[in-house]
Amino acid sequence: MSGSTLGHLFRVTTFGESHGPAIGCVIDGCPPGLPLSVEDIQPELDRRRPGTSRHVTQRQEADQVEILSGTYEGLSTGTPIALLIRNTDQRSKDYGNIVQTFRPGHADYSYHHKYGLRDPRGGGRSSARLTAPVVAAGAVARKWLAQHHGVSLRGGMAALGPIDIAFEGWEHVPNNPFFAPNRSQIEALEAHMDALRKAGDSCGARIVVEAQGVPPGWGEPIFDKLDADIAHAMMGLNAVKGVEIGAGFACVAQPGSVHGDELTPQGFRSNHAGGVLGGISSGQDLRVSIAIKPTSSIRIPRQSIDLDGQPVTVETFGRHDPCVGIRATPIAEALLALVLIDHALRHRAQCGDVRVATPAIPASAG
Numbered sequence: 001m002s003g004s005t006l007g008h009l010f011r012v013t014t015f016g017e018s019h020g021p022a023i024g025c026v027i028d029g030c031p032p033g034l035p036l037s038v039e040d041i042q043p044e045l046d047r048r049r050p051g052t053s054r055h056v057t058q059r060q061e062a063d064q065v066e067i068l069s070g071t072y073e074g075l076s077t078g079t080p081i082a083l084l085i086r087n088t089d090q091r092s093k094d095y096g097n098i099v100q101t102f103r104p105g106h107a108d109y110s111y112h113h114k115y116g117l118r119d120p121r122g123g124g125r126s127s128a129r130l131t132a133p134v135v136a137a138g139a140v141a142r143k144w145l146a147q148h149h150g151v152s153l154r155g156g157m158a159a160l161g162p163i164d165i166a167f168e169g170w171e172h173v174p175n176n177p178f179f180a181p182n183r184s185q186i187e188a189l190e191a192h193m194d195a196l197r198k199a200g201d202s203c204g205a206r207i208v209v210e211a212q213g214v215p216p217g218w219g220e221p222i223f224d225k226l227d228a229d230i231a232h233a234m235m236g237l238n239a240v241k242g243v244e245i246g247a248g249f250a251c252v253a254q255p256g257s258v259h260g261d262e263l264t265p266q267g268f269r270s271n272h273a274g275g276v277l278g279g280i281s282s283g284q285d286l287r288v289s290i291a292i293k294p295t296s297s298i299r300i301p302r303q304s305i306d307l308d309g310q311p312v313t314v315e316t317f318g319r320h321d322p323c324v325g326i327r328a329t330p331i332a333e334a335l336l337a338l339v340l341i342d343h344a345l346r347h348r349a350q351c352g353d354v355r356v357a358t359p360a361i362p363a364s365a366g
Contacts, residue, residue, distance in 0.1 A: 006233055006338060009345040012137040016087075017119050018127030024084040025133035027140060029345065030070065032078035034144050041065050041083070044139040045132060047330040055177055055193045055326055062088065065136050076140075083136045087129075101306045101314050105296030112307075128238045128324055131331045138334020141341040149344060151213040153337055155329040156181040158289065160189050161196075161203030179207075179329035196322045200299030204239075205292045205325025209332045211340060214275065216283035216360050217351065218343040225279025226343055233335040234290050239324050242291035246274020267362035284363045286340075290332055292325040 005013040009029045016023030042065055049063040063085055070081030099120050102108040107126035111118040119125065145151035156173045157180045158165055168182045176186045196203055219226030231243040251259050251272065261284075262269040268284055275286035297320040304314045321327065 006236065006335075007342040009349065010141065010338065010342040012134070012338060014130055014133045016130065016133070017125050018087075018129040019119070020087060022084055022086045023130060023133055024082065025137050027070070027081040027083070027137050030076050030078070030081055030140060031144065031345070032076055034076040034140070034147070035074055036067070036071050036076050036081075036140060036143070037074060038065055038067060040143050041067075041136050041139040044135050044142075044330055044334065045085070048132060048135045048327050055190070055197075055322065063132055081140065083133060085132050085136065098314065098316065101312050102304050103296060103314055103316055104302045104304050105293075126238065128321070128327075131237065134237075134338070135330055135334045138331075138337045141334070141337040145337060145341055145344065149213060149215065151211055151340060153209065153211050153333045155179065155207060155209035155333045157205055157325065157329065158208045159206035160323065160325070161192060161205070161294075163189060163192060165189070173329070178326055193322060193326075202295035202298050202320075202322045204294045205323055205328065206289060207292065207325060207328050207332050208287065208289045209329070209336050210288075211275075211286040211336055212363075214281045214283065214286050214340065216281055217354075218340070218347050219276065219278075219280035220343075220346070221279055225276070226281055226339070227274070227276040227279060229339050229343065230286075230288055230336065233339050234288065234332065237290070237292075237328065237331055237335060239292045239295070240290050241293045244274075244289040244291075245276055246287055247272040248274075248289055263361060265361065271363075281343075283360050286336070288332070288336060290328075292323075292328055295321055295324050298322075 004015065005011055007029070011028045012025050013028070014023070014025045045063045045065055066084040068082035068084055070077055070079050098108070102112070108118060108120065111126060142153060154170055154173070156170065157178050160178065163185070165180050165182050165185055168184065170181050172181050172183045173179050175183070178186070178189050180186065180189065192203070227245045230245065234240055234243045247254060247259065254272065259272045261271060261273055268282070271284045271287065273282065274288065275282055275284040297316040299316060301313045301315050304312055306312045
């Protein structure tokens with residue numbers, strides 16, 4: 001009931017706070033026999049970690065992961081895998097001025113009314129710092145998916161604030177600080193971020209993630225649909241305010257003759273459904289888009305109230321991402337991996353003996 005666990009058969013429970021001694025997660029349900037070491041997890045954490053460019057928070061965290069349990073002689077044992085990441089660069093004094101107030105757009109007000117108290121240091125449990133354990137768990141899921149099903153994941157930024165980013169190729173994603181599949185617009189993106197930082201303001205972003213190689217048949221009818229669980233997981237990422245599968249809201253303007261993906265012996269002719277039909281994977285690429293709101297912690301003075309309900313002016317200090325979406329791509333990829341491994345195991349448990357006479361058609365277009 002606490003809302004800290006994701007998944008059914010592959011279950012991930014995160015723990016910790018932004019300024020606590022450590023953060024981490026426990027993975028329960030990972031199949032045994034998976035070769036697993038720190039080297040499998042650390043590269044994904046390095047992609048997400050803070051302080052990697054001038055456009056993100058300058059909090060310096062190595063994000064070195066430790067595997068505390070669940071492996072023996074380099075293999076997963078089938079028992080819970082505990083992953084720990086120690087916090088080493090907390091500056092709690094930066095938050096002393098907001099202990100008695102609520103930051104506009106932040107979770108301060110709602111946490112206070114739910115629990116009767118809150119940890120104001122860096123947002124406590126509501127901090128984006130808690131996405132690091134998610135990325136660590138996602139690395140485990142990614143390796144199993146690749147090894148057992150040949151599934152691969154990729155993602156990138158599709159918009160930064162008001163700037164739409166043209167797709168020029170996935171090969172550009174690792175070569176810029178925005179995870180943008182683009183080369184020609186990077187200077188414009190950097191100039192936009194520099195102006196925001198100078199003004200003390202922030203912006204949102206749109207991130208697109210894809211999974212390739214997902215076989216048809218993963219997912220459940222009605223309430224446990226694959227796309228429903230994807231949306232559920234993505235909304236668990238801090239600052240996400242919208243999730244689209246495939247064409248998403250653009251389907252409103254599409255006639256049925258366009259939106260419905262035609263099938264041929266050579267494959268689908270389009271992928272407006274985003275790889276999901278009736279809540280079950282179609283074998284096409286899974287395509288998910290998420291909208292991330294502007295960072296709530298900004299330097300511009302904002303109006304709010306204090307614990308007594310009196311009006312106050314709030315100024316937020318400390319180190320913050322002017323756009324939290326810049327580091328969101330590896331997190332969104334991890335969340336998609338966690339949903340997919342859970343559904344892969346659920347499908348194996350219920351329908352592992354199902355044999356279909358009609359062969360699966362190629363993913364083809366889309």
